[in-house]
Amino acid sequence: MPVTYRAGVDIGGTFTDIVLLGSDGTVHTKKISSSVGNYAQAIVDGLGEVFAEAGLGGTAIEEIRHGTTVASNAILEHKGARVGLITTKGFRDVLEIRTLRMPKLYDLGWTKPPPLVERYLRKVVDERIDHRGHVDRALDPADAERAVDALLGEKVEAIAVCLLNSFANPAHEATLKRIIQRKAPHLPHSLSFEVLPEIKEYERTSTTVINAYVMPIVATYLRALRKGLDAAGIPARLLLMQSNGGLTTDTAAAERPMNIIESGPAGGVVGAQALARAKDLGKIITFDMGGTTAKASMVEDGEVARAQEYAVGAGIMIGSRLLTGAGYTLKVPAIDLAEVGAGGGSHVWIDAGGALQAGPESAGAAPGPVCYGLGGTVPTITDANVLLGYINPAHLVGGALKLDAEKARRVFADKIAGPLGMTVERAAYGAHLIVASNMIRAIKAVSTERGRDPREFSLFAFGGNGPLFAAGMAAELGIDRVVVPPSAGLFSSFGLLYADVEHHYARTFRRLLRQSDAGEIDAAWQEMARQASGQLAAEGFTRATARLRRSAALHYKGQSYELTVAVPDGPIDAAMLGHLEEAFGEEHERTYGHRAGPEEPVELVAIQLVGAGLRDDGGALQRAAPSRTAAVAPSARKAWFGDKHGWLDTPVLGRADLSASRPGPLIIEEYDATCVVPPGATAECDETGNVVISIMSS
The missing domain is CATH 3.30.420.40 (ATPase, nucleotide binding domain)
Structure with missing residues (x-):
């Protein structure tokens, strides 16, 4: 075969x-x-x-x-489509009012990001549906036609429609959809009852608009x-x-x-989840550092941490933080990531106060770091790591990309070391430490800011630069174990091979649990299950390879925000509703440190379902053997490990040379990544080919 x-x-x-x-x-x-x-x-x-x-x-x-x-x-570059928005009269400015959240409490100069739809492209229709789905004021077809014609006259490239309470009754939005399809059959359009049939006007409007904004581009x-x-x-x-x-x-x-929207970082986290399960690592923090950004996430008990909404372009990108309001809100499930502008291509510069800075601007692929010799003139973190001896100028990407270390040294001396009055190696090491501290912020955002102690986790490092920084960052955080998987520099691509096809469904379904009709809730979930099963069957997933997972968003009556809990298989009956109330109480205590008494009613806000089509690789992933495993001829070069150690003769090895534990300092070179093991740490390969670095407590 x-x-x-x-x-x-x-x-x-x-x-x-x-x-x-x-x-x-x-x-x-x-x-x-x-x-x-x-x-x-x-x-x-x-x-x-x-x-x-x-x-x-x-x-x-x-x-x-x-x-x-x-x-x-x-979205980040504001290069999406020219979008028009149709909304209910009185709600034209929801995109600008937002939620009144401020990411910087005491910064009077902070301004909101500009809305993705300018005000003159936001049209209103005089209609009203209440929160129960009853029509208070019917939509006049002539009014609807007027709004659509006005946007078409402005030559919009996509139309978003978000009417008040359409999640409870989509009839008016459906009327507008028919008009758009009749007048402009090929124009991309996004309707909130199809995109996000859930409560919260700003979140629903923002999500619907973002969907329309990127539709033509994608x-x-x-x-x-x-x-x-x-x-x-x-x-x-x-x-x-x-x-x-x-x-x-x-x-x-x-x-x-x-x-x-956040497709890029997800693959590595999914791959880390799979390998963590195989290695029986109960708690890991994933750390992915490439050329432009660094991302951190968390896997506990084999499950990836997920947020029910997040903001695009909000700096450190984290779901459900107290200080929100920056960026553009998307209310869709996403892996809970913290992201900072820190990578190998991050610019190293001196600010107006004379302080050394790193990032968030990046040299990217063109012109790239100075040492690439492609026209770059601003020193970068990759240049610093070459000067520190961590990166072999003749070995990047298996030697396919030759680096000019001398050019990097001249630029670093002229623009950084000279103005700061220090040696090149001390300036380069300072830049290395600054970018590491920026990335530690991301790790703390998914651990300590979530009530988790990072010392209880292993750090799972990948990306082209992740293994180079991971051991030093782990020591700073008190983490005693770093795991570097095979093909670390390509691991986000490798992780894609572990993923399953998934479709997510949600529907607002507000009911007090103690007063709910269990049969009504069960019927609503079954309807979503039929929709998911039909979608998976159309994509070739049979009953044996299709899985459905239910969850519910709940809060105490009167709260503004929800927590999501898993819903086990089985019929929705009185016993299941009791289980959901208890599961919510436990999750509330886990998240916030307390729970209300039994007299406080719990409200079901939304029902959710994931339809998964399971991969069948015939065991290929378990047998996987990377092709680029050519042995690295053992050698040594000098590397700088700060004022405490200075320049040290550092052995340079391949992964295959770590069959037994080796003390640092070490540099492990591979086709796609370089791993640095500092003094005071040890490294060895486990039975599945991972490099495991043990950090000694100082």
């Missing part, structure tokens, strides 16, 4: 990473510079290079799994990618990673691009 392959493709700000997994467990990897002007072209070119190296043809690929930042970049990108793949003779089906860690088809992603 011929070997077939699945491909995982992750586009970063600096590199595009490709992993091919064969049905026999063979793994082929490739790391190439991202083509910023045309990300789709980098994928096609990269796959072509892998095929040439491995002697494969495009028809050998049966499936491509892709994580992309195209949608999030469109659709154009996916068409270009499909066209490029077909032209290259690669007819494989295309799956996109969602922000929640599940996969979706390219067709579904084009219709609901809001679900792939």
